[in-house]
Amino acid sequence: MMTDLIESQPEEVATLIRARYSIIYIVSWEEARITLTLNNITAESEKRLIIWSTTEGFKDLSGKAVDAAATDPFAALNYIVDYSRPAVFLLKDFHPFMKDPVIIRRLRDLKEPLDKLRKSCVIVSPVLYIPTELEKTITVIDWDLPDLDILNNVLQSIVEPMRENPKVDVNLTEEQQELVLKSALGLTLVEAENVFAKSLVKAKSFNPDIIIREKEQIIKKSGILEFYQRVEKLDSIGGLDNLKNWLTKRSKGFTEKSKDYGLPAPKGVMLIGIAGCGKSLTAKAIASLWKLPLLRLDVGRLFGGIVGESERNIRKAIKIAESVSPAILWIDEIEKGFSGIRSSGQTDAGTTSRVFGTFITWLQEKEDPVFVIATANDVSQLPPELLRKGRFDEIFFVDLPSDSERTDIFRIHFEKRGRDPKKFDINALTGLTTGFSGAEIEQVIIEAMFEAFFDDREVETTDIMNAIDETVTLSRLMKDEISDLRTWATSRARYASKTEQQTERKIDIEID
Ligand SMILES: Nc1ncnc2c1ncn2[C@@H]1O[C@H](COP(=O)(O)OP(=O)(O)O)[C@@H](O)[C@H]1O
Ligand SMILES: [Mg+2]
Numbered sequence: 001m002m003t004d005l006i007e008s009q010p011e012e013v014a015t016l017i018r019a020r021y022s023i024i025y026i027v028s029w030e031e032a033r034i035t036l037t038l039n040n041i042t043a044e045s046e047k048r049l050i051i052w053s054t055t056e057g058f059k060d061l062s063g064k065a066v067d068a069a070a071t072d073p074f075a076a077l078n079y080i081v082d083y084s085r086p087a088v089f090l091l092k093d094f095h096p097f098m099k100d101p102v103i104i105r106r107l108r109d110l111k112e113p114l115d116k117l118r119k120s121c122v123i124v125s126p127v128l129y130i131p132t133e134l135e136k137t138i139t140v141i142d143w144d145l146p147d148l149d150i151l152n153n154v155l156q157s158i159v160e161p162m163r164e165n166p167k168v169d170v171n172l173t174e175e176q177q178e179l180v181l182k183s184a185l186g187l188t189l190v191e192a193e194n195v196f197a198k199s200l201v202k203a204k205s206f207n208p209d210i211i212i213r214e215k216e217q218i219i220k221k222s223g224i225l226e227f228y229q230r231v232e233k234l235d236s237i238g239g240l241d242n243l244k245n246w247l248t249k250r251s252k253g254f255t256e257k258s259k260d261y262g263l264p265a266p267k268g269v270m271l272i273g274i275a276g277c278g279k280s281l282t283a284k285a286i287a288s289l290w291k292l293p294l295l296r297l298d299v300g301r302l303f304g305g306i307v308g309e310s311e312r313n314i315r316k317a318i319k320i321a322e323s324v325s326p327a328i329l330w331i332d333e334i335e336k337g338f339s340g341i342r343s344s345g346q347t348d349a350g351t352t353s354r355v356f357g358t359f360i361t362w363l364q365e366k367e368d369p370v371f372v373i374a375t376a377n378d379v380s381q382l383p384p385e386l387l388r389k390g391r392f393d394e395i396f397f398v399d400l401p402s403d404s405e406r407t408d409i410f411r412i413h414f415e416k417r418g419r420d421p422k423k424f425d426i427n428a429l430t431g432l433t434t435g436f437s438g439a440e441i442e443q444v445i446i447e448a449m450f451e452a453f454f455d456d457r458e459v460e461t462t463d464i465m466n467a468i469d470e471t472v473t474l475s476r477l478m479k480d481e482i483s484d485l486r487t488w489a490t491s492r493a494r495y496a497s498k499t500e501q502q503t504e505r506k507i508d509i510e511i512d
Helices: 011-018 031-044 073-082 095-099 101-108 111-116 148-162 174-183 189-203 208-221 241-249 256-260 279-290 309-323 339-347 351-365 403-416 426-432 438-454 461-470 479-492 499-504
Strands: 023-027 048-053 057-059 065-067 087-092 119-125 138-142 225-228 268-273 294-297 327-331 370-376 394-398
Touching (some): 011 023, 011 031, 011 119, 031 048, 031 087, 031 119, 031 189, 057 073, 073 101, 095 101, 111 119, 174 208, 189 208, 208 225, 241 268, 241 279, 268 479, 279 327, 279 370, 294 309, 309 351, 394 479, 403 426, 403 438, 426 461, 438 461
Parallel strands (some): 023 119, 048 087, 087 119, 268 394, 327 370
Antiparallel strands (some): 048 057, 225 294
């Protein structure tokens, strides 16, 4: 089925092989696609392609045994050294053996014998694992996910045999076809094939909605990224007018029109501030405002158990985000994921700092329209490199809500729970909640509603006043931290709220 696929980027591999890079490591799930690419490359240069796996030894592309006995990795490397003609050896899942010191030494010694006879080894594995000793010996290639052309090949390979089948409708207008292909972006070739087939089974046609839903499942299963539905709207955020304004002005920032106008696509924004004041809420709201897919990256989950897996995870997350772009990549509480970076050398052999390095380089150099929104509660845990110029368009400080913002937040949350805000004395409630965060205001409303509901009556202002009385706010518990954060923010960040409101702001400093 895959024989006639057009490859989008075999050039890099071809160049490396021609330049006699002796060991190339391709990080990919797509053995089939890579095998075909290598076959094209070797056919052109009159080399032989020989494929090794520990279960079957050496075989050629047609599956014919070349040396079926060499299933042992050490024997395999010896066979490669002794092989007397130009060839490319594709080693499937070789990485587990690269933990063995004997194999490591043998791989290091491979360069000269391979060079002499124009032989190369290509390791293909979904996992990037390279022991330190081999870092200079091995060249790593990150395989791209299939682009629209390749996906179209997959689609056509399903359409062709189904054309005459009366049970399904595989006819697509040009527009529908584009929609179907775009909805599969971000998947590997095999996944796309499955998703197209599944849509045919379920809907008897290619249905973009089904494809997107399947894709979301697949991406979710990868465990690092999560698709968010567009649930929150900008008007469910109380206050934060500067930030909302900034975001609104950029809502057409990813259009062709904006590009033609001479504008760069927005890169990203960092929201730093006190917990519960609407940072995550804003991230969710941008997706509806800009009508773009929202992907949440869980930095904590990047750090998998196996060595090398974390690096693979971050690359994968970046690739998926790029392939569904224009998109928003949301990294919540980024400081938690990267907090170990300073001690990374001693504690995790540098993994955290390498993952962070990959991320930050991408942030700086990315060309695809992926808008990054990162949030952080604790600046002291934040690697300072993250805040350097060129990484985010803007850094916003999200403070505790001012009087007028709290009024807004009360109104929003009353409405959200089907209550008419006019029936409450919001002025009084605003006056009583200096130092409360948005989350705490929401909480007192819920608390009061539970009370009233239990007594079998409608909730009133006094219930909320009682709940306010019972609340010990975060701003009281963390007075010093908040004060430090504010000092930090004055010189380094822009205020998410309108500046004239700053003067109204004070922390509740009563001590009881
Ligand atoms: N400015 C706000 N306007 C309306 N609701 C808010 C606001 N800030 C916080 N909330 C409420 O508190 C919840 C938690 O806030 P969140 O955005 O997660 O805070 P954080 O800044 O810690 O990310 C929100 O889902 C929302 O219900
Ligand atoms: Mg949050």
